[in-house]
Amino acid sequence: MKEGKTVNACLLERKHFDTLLDALKVRGYKIIGPIVKDNAIVLEPVESVTQLPIGWVDEQSNGVYRLRKTDTPTLFNFTVGPHSLKQYLFPSVQKIFMTQRQGKSTESTVDEKVERKKKYAFIGLRPCELAALHIHDMVFIGGMYSDPVYQVRRKDLFLIVVNCTRAGGTCFCASMKTGPRAERGYDIAITEVYEKNQHYFILEGGSDRGMSLLKELKQGKEIDGRVQKVQELYTKAVQEMGKAVETSKLKDILAQQLEHPEYDNVGNRCLSCANCTLVCPTCFCSTVEDVTELSGASADRIRKWDSCFTLDFSYIHGGPVRLSVKSRYRQWLVHKFSTWIDQFGTFGCVGCGRCITWCPVGIDITEEIVKIRG
Amino acid sequence: MATDPKLQTIKGEYKQNPMIPWPFQILRVKRETEDTFTLELQPTGDLQEFQFQPGQFNMLYVYGVGEIPISISGDPLNPRILVHTTRAVGIVTKAMDKLPRGEIIGVRGPFGKPWPIEKAIGQDVVFVAGGIGLAPLRPALYDVLAQREKFGKVVLLYGTRTPADVLFRQDLEHWRSRFDLEVYITVDRAMSGWKGNVGVVTTLIPRAPFDPRHTVAYVCGPEVMMRFTATELIKRGVEAHNIYVSLERNMKCAIGLCGHCQFGPFFVCKDGPVFSYSTVKDLLVKWEL
Ligand SMILES: Cc1cc2nc3c(=O)[nH]c(=O)nc-3n(C[C@H](O)[C@H](O)[C@H](O)COP(=O)(O)OP(=O)(O)OC[C@H]3O[C@@H](n4cnc5c(N)ncnc54)[C@H](O)[C@@H]3O)c2cc1C
Ligand code: SF4
Ligand code: SF4
Ligand code: FES
Numbered sequence: 006m007k008e009g010k011t012v013n014a015c016l017l018e019r020k021h022f023d024t025l026l027d028a029l030k031v032r033g034y035k036i037i038g039p040i041v042k043d044n045a046i047v048l049e050p051v052e053s054v055t056q057l058p059i060g061w062v063d064e065q066s067n068g069v070y071r072l073r074k075t076d077t078p079t080l081f082n083f084t085v086g087p088h089s090l091k092q093y094l095f096p097s098v099q100k101i102f103m104t105q106r107q108g109k110s111t112e113s114t115v116d117e118k119v120e121r122k123k124k125y126a127f128i129g130l131r132p133c134e135l136a137a138l139h140i141h142d143m144v145f146i147g148g149m150y151s152d153p154v155y156q157v158r159r160k161d162l163f164l165i166v167v168n169c170t171r172a173g174g175t176c177f178c179a180s181m182k183t184g185p186r187a188e189r190g191y192d193i194a195i196t197e198v199y200e201k202n203q204h205y206f207i208l209e210g211g212s213d214r215g216m217s218l219l220k221e222l223k224q225g226k227e228i229d230g231r232v233q234k235v236q237e238l239y240t241k242a243v244q245e246m247g248k249a250v251e252t253s254k255l256k257d258i259l260a261q262q263l264e265h266p267e268y269d270n271v272g273n274r275c276l277s278c279a280n281c282t283l284v285c286p287t288c289f290c291s292t293v294e295d296v297t298e299l300s301g302a303s304a305d306r307i308r309k310w311d312s313c314f315t316l317d318f319s320y321i322h323g324g325p326v327r328l329s330v331k332s333r334y335r336q337w338l339v340h341k342f343s344t345w346i347d348q349f350g351t352f353g354c355v356g357c358g359r360c361i362t363w364c365p366v367g368i369d370i371t372e373e374i375v376k377i378r379g
Numbered sequence: 380m381a382t383d384p385k386l387q388t389i390k391g392e393y394k395q396n397p398m399i400p401w402p403f404q405i406l407r408v409k410r411e412t413e414d415t416f417t418l419e420l421q422p423t424g425d426l427q428e429f430q431f432q433p434g435q436f437n438m439l440y441v442y443g444v445g446e447i448p449i450s451i452s453g454d455p456l457n458p459r460i461l462v463h464t465t466r467a468v469g470i471v472t473k474a475m476d477k478l479p480r481g482e483i484i485g486v487r488g489p490f491g492k493p494w495p496i497e498k499a500i501g502q503d504v505v506f507v508a509g510g511i512g513l514a515p516l517r518p519a520l521y522d523v524l525a526q527r528e529k530f531g532k533v534v535l536l537y538g539t540r541t542p543a544d545v546l547f548r549q550d551l552e553h554w555r556s557r558f559d560l561e562v563y564i565t566v567d568r569a570m571s572g573w574k575g576n577v578g579v580v581t582t583l584i585p586r587a588p589f590d591p592r593h594t595v596a597y598v599c600g601p602e603v604m605m606r607f608t609a610t611e612l613i614k615r616g617v618e619a620h621n622i623y624v625s626l627e628r629n630m631k632c633a634i635g636l637c638g639h640c641q642f643g644p645f646f647v648c649k650d651g652p653v654f655s656y657s658t659v660k661d662l663l664v665k666w667e668l
Contacts, residue, residue: 101398104442104485149649150634153396260643263665290638292631297443304443308398311637318639321629322468332667340641347644 013216014232016225019204022054022080025165025193026128028218034126034163037093039086044072046086048093051128058083065174065358068367078204081129081197084173085357089134089286093125094141094158101293101306126163133176135166135190136183136355137286143349144289154308163214166191170198170238172246175358177371180249183355185242187211193219196235207235248358248371250342251378258378259343263335267376272331274366279312281360281368282337287353290318313337338373397634400440400485401426403461408480411464411546415511416476417452420461420484428458429486432493433518434597434625434653438633439463440485441478445471448630448648450515451489455522461486464514464546490633492653494519494623499595503531505587505617507608509538509580509600513546515625515652516599520554527559534561534587538580538600542566542573561588580604584611591616598656599625606663609656619657626652626659643668 017025029036038051041058051057063083064071075082145155169178169185178184187194192215196207205225209232210216282288292311297304311318313336319326327333345353354370361369403420410416422429431451440446453462467476478484496519504523508516523533535554539545545564555562563583565576576583580600594617598608605624612622628640628647640647643662645654662668 106442106483145636148635150397150636152636153398263668289636292637292639293446295443295445301443306398306440306446311631311639313638313641319629321627326628327667329667336641336668344641344644348646 013219014207014209015219015222016231017206017208017222018225019078019080019206021223021225022206024222025208025218026051026054028221029126029128029163032124032126032163032218034124036126036128038128039081039083041072045070046072046083048086048088048090048127048129054080057081057129063173065362066367067175067361067369068364069174070362077199079197079199081167081195082171082199084169084171084176085131085133085359087284087359087363089284089357089359090127090130090138091141091286091288093127094138094155095145095152095289095291095310096154097310099154099308101308104304104306106302106304124161124163125158126165128165128167130164130166130191131169131357132166132184132187133178133181133355133357134286135164135187136178136181137357138164139190140287140349140351140353140355141289143351144287147349164191165193165195168194168196168235168239169242170196170235172242173358173362175248175361175369176246176356177248177250177358178356179243179246180252181352181354181356185246186239191215196238198231198235198238207231248361248369250354250356250371250374252342252352255374255378256343256346259339262377262379263339265377267373268331268335270376271334271368271373272329275314275330275334275368276366277314277330277333278365279314280363280365281370282312282314283310284359284363286357286359287341287355288312292318313340338370338377341370342374397487398632400438400446400487402483403486405478405480405482405484406460408478412544414468415464415466415544415546417462417464418475418478418484419453420463420486421459422461422486423483429461429489430458431455431461431489431518433496433522434494434515435489435491436515436633436652437461437463437486437488437490438630439465439471439475440487441471441474442483442485444474446485446487446631447471448490448633450625450652452514452517453521455518456525464511464517466511487633490648492649492651494597494625494653496522498621499523500529501531501593502621503589503594504533505589505594505596505612506533506535507537507580507584507596507598507600507612508535509604509608510540510544511546512598512600512604512625513537513539516597517547517550519597520550524554524557524560531593532561532589533559534563534589536563536565536580536583536587538565538567538583538604540567542570542575563587579607581607581611584608584615594621596622598622602626602663609660619660620655622656623653624656624659626654 057080145152166187191211194209290311294307341353402423407419436450452464467473569577630640631637633648635646635649
């Protein structure tokens with residue numbers, strides 16, 4: 006499997022998994038990965054393999070997220086938690102600038118944090134999250150104007166994706182064509198295999214730097230054939246995926262059905278709590294706040310995540326444009342599956358299921374689409 | 380703080396960071412009506428002039444209070460002075476109303492699609508303004524009048540609440556005295572001494588002198604007013620794609636990133652605010668879109 010200076014796939018034994026983290030550290034990366042915190046798997050700094058959620062499995066269904074510890078010492082036998090890359094590339098609170106004033110003179114300055122350039126390596130992202138990253142690239146740096154914060158943070162990310170061999174209870178990535186196996190956009194893709202007292206990982210390089218890193222790892226034997234064999238594990242994940250969205254002609258159907266009675270129905274159930282937009286890895290809306298120092302000598306402009314579910318979101322003098330909850334739910338659903346395509350050329354949903362899991366009343370976007378499609 | 384090397388001043392940053400306002404100084408404050416005022420602004424620092432196209436808007440930042448979208452109401456041929464006309468209705472606009480001459484205001488822009496004046500070359504031009512909607516149209520009027528010979532008839536229909544709410548009196552006086560521009564003003568409620576029209580602006584459309592088959596119309600005002608105006612223009616024979624309207628939505632960034640201004644598939648800040656009526660007419664009638 007060795008070709009010149011790089012390796013495009015290798016087998017890494019569980020006992021050598023630390024060498025992967027070490028190789029990243031040597032390269033100067035700060036590693037962010039999954040850890041268990043407050044009864045959920047979240048993305049936080051990781052120093053060693055022992056911090057990973059060893060043996061933890063998540064159970065997800067409409068409105069339900071639960072963690073369970075098992076005796077099987079797998080590292081990645083869970084799916085997506087409430088966090089995604091969004092927390093890092095599009096921080097929930099971000100100072101845009103600070104204005105100082107002395108007498109009549111006013112000067113605005115960019116906070117140094119905007120300029121911060123830390124090298125991040127993410128480990129344990131899921132294929133759907135890479136798809137969401139690709140969508141955010143189009144939103145934040147793909148148009149006429151780029152978001153300077155995102156632009157700085159996006160550069161030099163080292164992305165290690167973990168392919169899914171088990172579907173989460175609310176996942177529907179297969180129908181959105183974003184998983185369970187990552188096709189592109191990663192530096193290294195991992196597939197974890199745990200069977201008959203064997204515990205190893207198939208690592209595939211997706212970029213030059215990914216492949217050159219693989220070369221430094223302690224290579225396990227018998228890689229040949231295994232890459233093909235793990236294909237069966239993805240097939241199993243697809244088969245056990247309980248949810249799906251029928252995407253054919255969906256964009257047009259939703260655009261034509263803006264006054265479908267189902268919006269009244271879902272509008273009555275939705276609490277407009279905005280949980281769905283906060284956990285969604287593709288939601289990108291933000292607002293700004295102005296904070297003045299007590300003396301009045303300086304004022305900060307701060308960007309914060311916002312949600313189309315709030316009343317203020319569409320406020321113009323005279324009142325909000327989207328007054329009813331049903332109109333706000335419609336904005337969210339139609340944006341994800343229809344107008345996003347007009348705006349950015351792709352769906353705004355990657356089928357991660359987070360909005361279904363974290364909705365306190367268990368509203369299921371896949372079921373809503375079934376009803377609206379009729 | 381400016382001496383801290385980690386902090387870059389706005390000057391170096393402006394080009395790369397579209398979220399940072401540029402400081403402009405207020406040269407003159409002109410009171411138009413009881414609640415509406417015009418600011419004449421001059422760029423500070425090494426920015427000499429501010430080029431824009433009629434119909435574009437800026438984000439105006441009042442120090443420590445907030446930032447709002449306001450259309451440019453000045454003359455595009457005089458880019459050394461930036462002019463904005465604002466109605467004081469809420470938190471930011473009222474704070475702006477209190478700013479004295481000499482004060483600094485932050486400006487980001489210009490943003491958005493302009494009124495497509497070139498579409499009207501060789502045609503009759505009809506401007507229909509409702510209330511503060513005259514402000515975003517004024518640069519287009521200046522532009523058309525500066526190259527008057529390229530157009531057929533030019534008509535301005537302007538409706539406002541009461542005679543006391545009439546904006547830009549000097550300009551209107553001047554325009555009325557021109558023989559190559561027809562100006563019709565109407566008020567919702569007249570007061571004693573008003574000799575002009577009374578009624579909504581749409582009532583002026585059937586009588587206005589233009590050839591509907593060869594007319595381009597630029598319409599700006601409250602959304603319902605624009606809808607009724609477009610309907611009336613179409614009734615007279617103007618084609619929907621020759622009618623342009625300027626939409627208003629909540630805006631926080633003006634550069635297509637914050638999501639606030641979405642209107643169906645459009646971002647009003649970058650796909651608009653000026654749209655051809657044929658593009659948006661079906662969306663305008665959907666509830667709470
Ligand atoms: C493209 C565009 C051009 C405009 N041009 C002009 C103009 O030339 N002159 C003028 O007087 N007004 C104009 N407006 C309307 C102006 O932006 C609002 O009147 C202003 O935002 C009200 O802010 P406020 O804080 O005083 O009001 P508040 O009622 O206190 O509003 C609070 C916040 O809601 C948002 N908001 C409220 N009303 C509007 C609105 N109508 N449009 C967008 N956001 C709003 C703002 O973020 C505002 O800070 C324009 C709006 C848009 C979108
Ligand atoms: S809409 Fe729901 S399922 Fe789709 S990407 Fe967002 S959170 Fe995931
Ligand atoms: S759909 Fe569910 S999660 Fe989203 S706003 Fe409504 S109640 Fe909250
Ligand atoms: S104003 Fe932010 S996207 Fe248009």
